[in-house]
Amino acid sequence: MNVYVTIGFIVGIFAYAGLQLMLHLTQDKREPCILESRVPFLDSAIGIMNHRANYLAKLKAQYKASIHTIRMPFQRLYIVHTPHLIQIIQNKANASTFVPNLLDFGMMFSGLKKESKVTLAGAFGLNGNAFTKSVHKHLLPGASLLATTSNAVEKLCASLPNNLDNSSTQGLLELVRHELTMALTGAVYGPENPYNDSKIEASWYDFVPGINHLLYSPFPNLTARAALRARDRVIGAFQKYFETGGHHYAMAMIPEMYEANISHGLASDEAAKMEMATSLAMLSSGSNTAFWLLYQIFSDCSALHTIRQELLEVSTKEETSGGPQCRVLSLNLIRDECPTMSAMLNETLRYHSSVINIKQVQHDTTFANQYLLKKDAIVMIPGQSIHHEKDIWGPSADYFDHLRFLDPASRRNLSSTSAFRPFGAGASMCPGRHFSMNVICSLVAMIVLQYNIMPSDGKWRAPTKCNADLWNAMPKPDRDLAVRIVKKVESEDVQWRFVWAEEV
Template structure:
C-alpha cells in the first residue's frame, strides 16, 4: 500500500476514535441514550439528507424507544415519542423550561442580516414574538378571522370557474396550489398582493426547495443558487409593496406587523424579508393538505357521493321571479364544518394520517424529565407528531392505515380536543394560530371542486404517490409526483343548477 494511503487511513482512524471519545465523553449517563452511530456527530445530518421527512419515523420504527438523543456538531437533539413524556413537556408546570424555538428558523430562511437577527432576538426576548401575537390577534377568532376568510372565499369563488375550465387537464397539486396561493395571499396582502404577479408566484415556488439547503447544506450559496435568487426576487417585490403603501390597503395584520418590525429597528429592506416567514406560514402546507384530501375523496366513490349529498343538503335554492333555467344554488361555506360530517372527518383523517409536523422547543436549563431523563441546557426537544398520530395505543391497530370513517365515530371525535392524540397544528404556544383560517379555505376549495366537477386521473386509476422526498421542515409531506387529472363540468340533465359560494349568512343574504 502506498505510504500516503497508509497515512490517510491512520488519520481517518484516529479522527474517528477521537470523535467517538468526544461523543461519549460529553454525554451524561442520565441523558436519553445515544443511538448507535457510524459517523459521530454527523449521522443525523446524513440521515436527514437521505431520508428527509421519513428520518424520524424510520428511527421510531427501528428502535421503538420513548426518547433518545441525537448529537450534531454543537447541538443536542432530544427526540420524544412517548405520549406521557410529551404531556409532561407540554404541561403548564414546564412552560418556562421548554420554550418554543421557531425564531431562528424563520430568520434563517428569510435571509435577515446579522444585525437584524440580533435586533429581533432582543425585541422578542423583551416584548414577545410580534409575528405570533399578531396572527393570534387577527386570525385565531372573531370578526377579523371572518373577514379574512370571506375575502379568501370570494377570491376562490371568482377564480375557480375561470381556471378550472371544462375538459381542463393538469396536475392536481399544481391546480389547487395556484388557487390557494392567490386566495390566501390575496385575502391577507390585499389588492396590491405581490403574488398576483405570476413571476413572483413562480419565484416563490422556486425558492421552496432551497429551505432544506439553508438548514443542512454547508454551502447553500452554491447548492441552492437558483432558490436564493428566487428569494431575492420575492423580497424585492415586497420591498416595492411596502414602499408604495400596499400594506395600507391590506388585512390590518400586515400593516401592524410592518410597523412593529420598524419600531424594533428593522430597515425597510429587512422588514420585507420578514414576509418570507409570513408567506411560508400561509403557503407551506395548505395546497399539499388540499391535494391529499381531494385524493382521498375523489378516489373513493362512496365517500365522494356522501360528501356531495351533505353539501347539497346545506345549499339553498336562490329565489327568483321567474322559472329561469338553470336554477342557482347558494352555499354558505361557513356552515360546512358543522353540517358536513363526512367532509370534516376526511379532513381530520388526512391531517392525522399524513401530517409530519414536528414541535420544537429549547431547554432553558438542565432539567430532569419524567424523574428519569436529564435534558441539558440549550438542548433541542423534538416531538414528531407522526409518533402520536400513528400510535396504536391511541388509535388502535389501524393507526398506520387511512380510515375514511375514523372520525365519524364519537370516540375518535373526542381525541380531536387533545394534542396528546391529535396535533397536526402543533401544540401549546406554537400551535398554529392560523389553523381556522387555512382549514376553512381548504374546505371551501374542496367543496367547490366536488360540487362542480368530475375529476378523473388521466392514467385511469387513482394511485397514491409516495412521499419519500418530502421535506422534514414541512408539516405536510409533498407527494413525490403530481397526479395528472381531467376536469369535467358536472352535467345534470334534469333541473340543471349553477353555483354561488359565500361565507357567512350576511353574505348569503346579499345574494338574494
C-alpha cells in the same frame, strides 16, 4: 502510493475513534439514551438526507425508545415520541423551561442581515414575536377571521370557473397550489398583493426548495444559487409593496407586523424581508393538505358520493326569475353539518401530517424525574409518532380510514394535543390554522360539487412522500398527479353560489 493509502487509513481510524470517544465522553449518562452512531455527529444529517420527513418515525420504529438523544455538531436534539412525556413538556408549569424556537428558523431563510437578526432576537422574549401576536389577534375566531375568510372565498369563486370550466388535463397539486396562493395571499395582502404578479408567484415556488440548503448545506450560496436569486425577487417585490404603501390596503395584520418590526429597530427594507416568514406560514402546507384531501375523496367513489350528498343537503335553493336553478352553500356549515367530509379532513391531517413541534431547553432540568435535559438543547416532538400510535388509534393506525372520525372515541382524540397535533400544540400551535382550514375546506367543497376529477391514466395511485421536507407540516407528494377535470353534467343546470356567512 500504498504508503499514502495506509497512512490515510490509519488517520481515518484514529479520527473515527476520537470522534466516538468525544461523543460518549460529552454525553451524560443521565441524558436520554444516545442511539447507535456509525458516523459520530453526522448520523442524523445522513439520515435526514436519506429519509427526509420519515427519518424520526423510522428511528422510533427501529429503536422503540420513548425518548432519545441525537447528537449533531454543537447541538443536542432530544426526540420525544410518547404521549405521557409530551404531556409533561406541554404542562403550563414547564412553559418557561421548554420554549418554542421558531424565530431562528424564520430569520434563517428570510435573508435578514446579521445585525437585523440580533435586533429581533433582542426584541422578542418569551411572550412571542410580532408575527405570532398579530396572527393570534387577527386570525383566531372573530370578526377579522370572518372578513378575511369571506374575502378569500370570494377570490376562489371568481377564479375557479375561469380555470376549471373547460375540460382540461393538469397536475392536481399545481392546480390547488395556484388557487390557494392567490386566495390566501390576496385576502391577506390586499389589492396590491405582490403575488398578483405571476413571476413573483413562480419565484416563491422556485425558492422553497432552497430552504433545505439553508438548513443543512454548509455552502447554500453555492448549492442553492437559483433558489436564492428567486428569493431576492420575492423580497424586492415586498420592498416595493411597502415603499408604495400597498400594506395600507391589506388586512390590519400586515401593517401592524411591519410597524412593529420597524419599531424594534429594523430598517424598512429589512422589515419587508420578514414577509418571507409570513408567506411560508400561509403557503407551505395548505396546498399539500388540499391535494391529499382531494386525492382521498376522489379516489374513493363511496366517500365521494356521500360527501356530495351531505354538501347538497346543507345547501339551500334560491328563488330565481327563470334561467338555471340557483343553490347557495354557506361554507361555514361544512365542519358541523357534513360529518363525512369533516372526518375525511381530520383523517387526512392525522394520516399524512409530518409536523414536528420544536422547543428549546432554557436551563438544565430533570425531565419526568428521570432524564437530564441540557440547556440550549432542542426538544423535537414528531407528529407522526403520535398519529400512528396504535395505543391511541387502534390496530389500523397505519392505514387511512375515512370513517375513523365518525367514531366517538376518535372524535374525542381531536381535543387532545397528545393524540392529534397536525398544527403543533401549546404556544407554538399554528395561529393561522382556522383561516387555512376554512379556505381549504371551501376550495375542496367547490370542486367536489361542481367537477369530476379523473386520473389521466384511468387509475388512482397514491404518490409516494419519500422526498418530503422535514420542516414542512404536511408532506409534498414526490410527483404531481396528472388529472382530467370535467364539469359535472348536473352542475350545468345549477348556478352555484358560495358564501362564508357565519355570525360573530
